[in-house]
Amino acid sequence: MVENYKLNPNLTKTAAVAEWLKQRIDWQIYLPNQRVPSVRKLSKLMGISSFTVVQAYEQLVATNVLVAKPSSGYYVNEQTRLVPPNRDKKVAPKQPVIDTRWLVQQVSSDIPHHRSPGVGTLPRDWIRNDKMEWAIRQVTQQADGFIYDYSAVQGYLPLRQQLVQQLNVLGMQTYTDNVMTTAGISHAITMIAQLLTEVGDTVMVDGPGWFWLSSCLQQQGLNVVAVERDHQGPDIEQMQQLFETYHPKLYLTNSVLHNPTSYNLHPARAHQVLNLIHQYDAYIFEDDLYAAFLPSGQVLRYASLDQFERVFYATGFSKSMSSGWRVGLLVCPDHFIDDVLRIKTLSNMSTPEFGERVIHHLWTHGEYRRQIKKVQQQLYRAHERMRIALPKIGLVYPEHTQAGLFVWVDTHQDTSQLALDAYSDGWLVAPGHLFHPDASASTYLRLNVSTSSDAFLAWLGDYLNH
Missing domain, CATH: 1.10.10.10 (Winged helix-like DNA-binding domain superfamily/Winged helix DNA-binding domain)
Structure with a gap:
């Protein structure tokens, strides 16, 4: 040879x-x-x-x-052993089980965005920041001064200071001592659940609500109950009944551009919820991950009214900047900050400072603000397109939907079977039953307005009509 x-x-x-x-x-x-x-x-x-x-x-x-x-x-290496693939072995194709684990796996798979109306992120070309490499270079040049040491447990101070300034603009008064960095919103959720609950306790979420959230809490041994959520907020009568029956210690919610409905929170409803929270000695975990997509920041949040007395507030950059960095920020009530820091120390030690420094460089650079404004305009146009396209296939665009990532559409058919059939045809969709902790049958779909292509809507229209 x-x-x-x-x-x-x-x-x-x-x-x-x-x-x-x-x-x-x-x-x-x-x-x-x-x-x-x-x-x-x-x-x-x-x-x-x-x-x-x-x-x-x-x-x-x-x-x-x-x-x-x-x-x-x-x-x-003597351990190197070549195991040739068995090309003759026939494996019977399995029918997928459409659950949270399956959807998360598919989101991370090689299904392209334009075939994924059920995905929870924006297309890469929407959020690509021309200054990303610049920010990484800037931090790399400084790396010798911090990369060999453990990061501060509470997180990179300038990033925390930037969040405090941003929250002050939005009417939320806090201090850097009450802020810590996290490995994304999910890390913050698991820490606060660990802080406030024990196995067997009950927590409350929105129905519909973020599919990962309920599954994560259930995996921690918690009983998860859902309060119905409409365009103004949670159903107050049902929420009070749930407090009376189950005594949940924690209510976890999006108040702004809610996932999956893209609804905001009405001020009157927010006051009513906080009254119940005080009455039943509970706390709110407010997930504000979609804040960057609001054209105007002046939308009411629970933390704006409560000023962090009974609200834990979390935000991050996985939707607006980069999912890969896994950088989030958590604001705690003053009397809980030491306990949460202890949990963070014993679980993660600290979060990587390199990513936090990169995020800080990008967040404080004018290019990020220009990019986010462009994304807001693209989202608005995408919603206008959906407002026209959905009635053409016999569906209703929900009246109170805001210009967030999603639209919550009633198909009037069982969407779990629809999701299986869509997957067989090469489409990834998010059926409604995933967004309820009891996985009850649903006729709703969560559609990502940035990835729901004309081709998919044509497929959906044909499917529903036949």
Whole structure:
């Protein structure tokens, strides 16, 4: 066999050398415990520097493909065993179970956004920030001063200070000492649930509400009950009945651009809810993840009225900036901050400061504000499009929907079966039963206005008519 020493031109030279050698191990040209070409020999054959070959070999040592033996060279790891795929084995296709775990897995799969009207994020080209690489470079230049130490448990101070300034503008008065960073909203939720509840306790959520939330709380051994949510807020009579019957210690909700309805909170309803919270000695976890998409920030929140007496307030950047950084911010009532910091210390130690610094650079740069304004305009146009398109396929655009990510549509058919049929045709949708803790049958769909294409709406119209 005549060996080919050409490298993949689409990779860096180091990555290309590593790829070249792994291919030959896969092809069993080099077997376990066999010595691979020396650094000097391979660099000469490939016409590259010995330094590049050393880098590639060391990467393969770090990933347990090779073993380095002093004064001898590099050898294929004896643990390397090739298990060829069994192409003859027939596996019966499984019918998927449409639940929270399934939807989260599909969101992380390779289904493209334009085939995913059920996804919970914006298309990458909507939120791409031209200053992202700039911000990463800025932080990298400063990394030697912080990267080798544990981050502050409470989080990067300038980022917390920026949130305090932002909240003051929105009528919420707090201090940096009452703010901590988290690994996203989900991290904040699990910490506050751990703080206020024990296994077997009851917590209250909106119905419909964020599908991940109910499943997460149930997994922690909590009883999750739902209060019906309309365009003004939770049903007060039902909420009082739930307090009387179950004595929930915590109510978790979106007050602004609610997921999945894109409704806001009416001031009168907010006052009524807070009265019940005080009456029954409970607390609110207010998830304000969608705040950036409001054209005007002056929309009422529970924290605006309560001023963090009985409200834990959380926000983040996974929808508006980047899901990958997992940076969130949590504001706690003064008498709880030490307890929550203790929980954070014993669970995560701290959150990575590198990402927090990048987020701070982007948040305080004018390009982010310009980008968010553009997203707000795109969302408005997407809702106007849906307002016209839905009636054409026999559906009603909900009257009180605001220009958030979602629209909550009644199809008048069981959407769990619809989701299965859509998946078979290559569409990812979010059926209504996922948005209730008891997974009760639903005729609703949560549609992401940024990813619900004309092609999907045509499919949906045909499906509903036939």
